[in-house]
Structures are given as structure tokens and as C-alpha cells.
Amino acid sequence: MVRLTVLGGAGEIGGNKILLEDGDRRLLLDFGISFARRSRFFEEYLAPRAAAGLADLIVTGVLPAATGLYRQDLLAIGGPGVPAPHAEPAVGALLLSHAHLDHAGHLGFLDARIPTYCSAPSHGVLSVLQGVRGRAFESEFLDYLERPAFRDLRAAVGRRFELVDGEFAAGGFACRALPVDHSVPGSLAFLVRTSRGNVLYTGDVRFHGPDAADSEAMLQAAGREGVWLLLTEGTRLDVLDRRTEDDVYRECLAAVAETAGPVIADFAPRDVSRMRTFLRVARETDRVLVITAQDAYLLETLHDVDPRVPDLRREPILVLKERKQTGTYSERDYPRWERRVLARPSARTAGELRPMRDRCLLALGFWDVQNLADIGAGRDALYIRSASEAYTEEQAADERRMHNWLALLGVRRHLYSHASGHAPQPDLVRMVRALGPEVLVPVHTEVPRLWRDLLPEVAVIEPTPGVPLEW
Ligand SMILES: [Zn+2]
Numbered sequence: 001m002v003r004l005t006v007l008g009g010a011g012e013i014g015g016n017k018i019l020l021e022d023g024d025r026r027l028l029l030d031f032g033i034s035f036a037r038r039s040r041f042f043e044e045y046l047a048p049r050a051a052a053g054l055a056d057l058i059v060t061g062v063l064p065a066a067t068g069l070y071r072q073d074l075l076a077i078g079g080p081g082v083p084a085p086h087a088e089p090a091v092g093a094l095l096l097s098h099a100h101l102d103h104a105g106h107l108g109f110l111d112a113r114i115p116t117y118c119s120a121p122s123h124g125v126l127s128v129l130q131g132v133r134g135r136a137f138e139s140e141f142l143d144y145l146e147r148p149a150f151r152d153l154r155a156a157v158g159r160r161f162e163l164v165d166g167e168f169a170a171g172g173f174a175c176r177a178l179p180v181d182h183s184v185p186g187s188l189a190f191l192v193r194t195s196r197g198n199v200l201y202t203g204d205v206r207f208h209g210p211d212a213a214d215s216e217a218m219l220q221a222a223g224r225e226g227v228w229l230l231l232t233e234g235t236r237l238d239v240l241d242r243r244t245e246d247d248v249y250r251e252c253l254a255a256v257a258e259t260a261g262p263v264i265a266d267f268a269p270r271d272v273s274r275m276r277t278f279l280r281v282a283r284e285t286d287r288v289l290v291i292t293a294q295d296a297y298l299l300e301t302l303h304d305v306d307p308r309v310p311d312l313r314r315e316p317i318l319v320l321k322e323r324k325q326t327g328t329y330s331e332r333d334y335p336r337w338e339r340r341v342l343a344r345p346s347a348r349t350a351g352e353l354r355p356m357r358d359r360c361l362l363a364l365g366f367w368d369v370q371n372l373a374d375i376g377a378g379r380d381a382l383y384i385r386s387a388s389e390a391y392t393e394e395q396a397a398d399e400r401r402m403h404n405w406l407a408l409l410g411v412r413r414h415l416y417s418h419a420s421g422h423a424p425q426p427d428l429v430r431m432v433r434a435l436g437p438e439v440l441v442p443v444h445t446e447v448p449r450l451w452r453d454l455l456p457e458v459a460v461i462e463p464t465p466g467v468p469l470e471w
Contacts, residue, residue, distance in 0.1 A: 006463035014102025019144035025172035033105035055079025092171025097203025098187035099125035108140035120305035121186025178218040181211040183421030199230025208244040231438035235422035261380025266365040306307030351372030377409040
């Protein structure tokens with residue numbers, strides 16, 4: 001019997017946590033943060049307490065109260081609703097589609113005996129994220145400190161990662177990793193062979209980005225093998241617009257070409273496709289792309305495993321050396337990863353960038369706005385917002401603050417240019433028709449019902465969180 005339990009990601013965008021069982025074989029597909037749920041109870045300064053183990057996360061329903069999944073040290077702390085400790089983990093593997101936090105963010109709470117199967121770039125992104133955040137309770141992706149974490153107990157416990165590409169075996173299943181185009185490098189769809197037939201999990205996918213050929217190859221390969229059950233995302237199932245990454249490139253190129261002053265490009269962190277787009281724009285307009293030390297660390301880490309990621313040594317890229325700690329740019333002001341990045345000849349302080357700002361394309365956003373004020377902008381500047389629109393109250397408030405800063409800096413020209421990381425309705429429908437599954441289980445969408453109207457020939461089963469579906 002095949003059983004599928006959507007623990008997270010049913011009727012919501014993100015928070016994917018899916019349990020797939022076939023007889024006594026079990027695996028998890030993603031283990032992400034439900035930001036919708038989390039933001040109902042927490043914010044920046046009201047965060048789940050490490051000292052309480054899993055209690056805050058389970059009492060709020062941010063994590064499911066499932067047995068056999070979590071770290072022994074956290075279960076031992078206990079708390080209301082926290083499952084009892086187990087002897088052996090209940091699942092044999094975690095298949096991680098990509099390193100966005102709504103898919104990967106809570107894997108640090110899983111029993112370390114559960115190995116994670118992901119692409120080399122996904123592992124790279126997680127290592128950068130953990131590196132720049134330092135030791136934080138919700139960011140212990142690669143290793144963690146056992147709780148209670150006494151000061152003299154410094155050794156971190158490592159987590160096992162298996163970097164996959166093509167065919168592999170996990171949790172007793174024969175699986176296949178199929179690269180797809182999405183807004184973070186190393187995104188995968190997974191084909192899992194069960195006793196009822198092939199299950200395909202799309203992760204997040206699009207067919208209009210720079211790596212669209214990967215998604216098309218996934219369709220071909222999975223279509224050839226045959227798909228019995230399709231677990232698909234539908235973030236933009238109700239959206240028809242099919243703006244491509246190339247549209248963003250052309251719009252931004254035209255606007256930057258007629259700008260005399262500095263250009264500020266504000267896009268999502270770790271969206272390497274967008275960074276590639278702005279690098280192209282910078283090259284075409286004889287500008288130099290200025291990125292943060294964090295972005296430089298990301299490119300440095302990813303270029304080694306994905307040649308499509310820009311090479312810092314060969315491209316017209318400068319790295320912003322921020323004022324930190326003492327404000328004197330002393331080496332001791334920076335953590336080790338940042339010191340290494342800033343040792344490059346391409347590192348520049350805001351003071352060094354200021355006189356050359358008119359020749360710069362500054363890849364800086366809300367969190368870097370004070371650096372932007374140090375560099376200066378002026379009335380000849382152009383601000384390009386190149387990310388999805390604000391949809392939470394916090395994001396809307398940050399956007400207002402960003403606009404206040406831009407007004408203060410005298411920036412009058414604004415451009416909005418963006419293409420989504422997710423496929424719109426026409427591509428999603430085409431994808432399902434090409435795969436021809438018997439059953440479709442929608443996840444990562446707020447409009448799962450729409451699948452029924454769009455594809456009357458497919459059995460669409462809307463999952464209820466935590467309720468197993470059986471075949
Ligand atoms: Zn994603």
C-alpha cells in the first residue's frame with residue numbers, strides 16, 4: 001500500500017513537508033518552514049526559543065506533532081504536545097528539492113540519522129546561509145549544537161548529506177533527481193518508484209527562466225518513465241501572465257542604458273538567475289556590478305559546483321566592504337567567511353564606490369540601504385525593484401521605509417521589472433498534460449480546487465494536512 005501524508009504545504013504556499021510510505025519504506029519530501037503559520041505567532045523579536053526545544057514550534061502548529069522525526073536532544077526537553085522520544089527514526093531519508101527556506105528551513109530539527117539527499121548547489125546555499133547567520137536555532141542546517149547547549153559543550157553534531165544527480169537510492173526507494181528551472185540554483189524534481197507506480201514531486205518549477213531547458217528535459221524524462229501520481233506546486237495556478245527572465249533583461253537594459261547616474265537593483269537574496277540578468281545588463285552598459293559580501297560568498301561557493309554561476313574572478317563585479325563593529329574596516333570586525341571574501345582585490349568600501357557610483361549597478365536592497373546612503377545616489381539615479389510584490393504587512397512596511405530612504409537620497413526614477421520563480425497556469429497545465437498522471441495531489445498553492453476545473457481528465461485529490469491518502 002502506498003500512503004501519502006501532506007504534513008505541510010496543503011492549501012498554502014510553502015511549508016512543504018510530505019511523507020511518502022510504501023509498505024515499510026518511508027521518506028520525506030522537503031521539510032520547509034510554513035511562513036504563513038509561523039508569522040501568525042512569531043516575528044523578528046519574538047522567535048521560537050531554543051531553550052524550549054520544539055515546544056514553541058509544536059504548540060503553534062508550525063511543526064507537525066509527528067513521531068519519529070525529530071532530534072533526540074530536542075524531544076528530550078519535552079513540552080506540551082511534543083512527541084515522545086523514539087529509538088529509531090520513522091523515515092529513511094529526506095529528499096530536498098531546493099534550498100529555499102519554505103522547503104528546507106526546518107530540516108535542522110530532523111533526527112540527524114535521517115540523511116538528506118539534495119543537489120550540490122542546494123548544499124552550497126545551505127552552508128552559506130548557516131555560515132552568514134552564525135549559530136542560530138532555526139538555521140542549523142548542516143550541523144547543530146545538542147540542547148541544552150552549555151557553554152563548554154562546543155562540538156557540533158554533523159548531519160549526513162548525499163549529493164545527488166540522476167539515479168540514486170534513498171530510504172529503500174529507487175529515485176531519480178531531475179534538475180528544473182527555478183529562482184535558486186540546484187533545484188530538483190524527484191521521481192520516486194513505488195509499488196503502485198512512479199511518483200513525481202515537482203518541487204518549485206518554471207519554464208520561463210534562463211534554465212528552462214532543464215524543466216523541459218525533466219518533462220521529457222519523467223514522461224518517458226510514466227507518472228502515476230504527480231505531486232505538483234501551483235503557486236501561480238490562477239495567474240496567466242508569462243513574463244520571462246528575458247523580458248526583465250530587455251526592460252532593465254533599456255532603462256539602464258538611458259541612466260546617467262547610479263542604478264540600484266533590488267532583488268531577492270540568492271536569486272542567482274536575477275543576478276546573472278543584472279550582470280548581463282552591467283556588461284552591456286559598461287557598468288560594474290556591485291554585490292554584498294554575502295552574495296560574493298554565495299557565488300564563490302556555488303561556482304565550484306555549478307559553472308552557470310558567475311565567476312567572481314572573471315566578471316566585472318565589485319564586492320561592498322561594509323562598515324562593521326568598530327567601523328574602522330579592521331580585519332577583526334568581520335567573521336571568517338567575510339574576511340576571506342573581502343581579501344579579494346575587488347572589495348571596495350562605500351567611500352571608494354562613491355566617486356565611481358555613476359558607473360555602478362548596485363545590487364543592494366532594503367537591508368543594505370544605509371550603505372546605499374553612504375555611497376549616495378542623486379536625481380540621475382534609477383531604482384529597479386525586481387522581486388515579487390509585498391504580500392505581508394511587514395513586507396509592505398519595509399517597502400514604505402525603502403521608499404522613504406530613496407526619497408531622502410533624491411532618487412526619483414523607479415522601475416518595477418520582475419519575472420516569477422514559478423510557472424503560471426498555462427505552463428502548469430501543459431506540464432500535467434505532458435506527464436499524463438492518473439492522480440494529481442496539489443501542494444504549495446492557495447487554489448488547489450482550480451486544478452479540477454482546468455484538468456477534468458485527471459483525478460485531483462486535495463490533501464488535508466496530516467491526513468494520510470492511501471492507494
Ligand atoms: Zn522555491
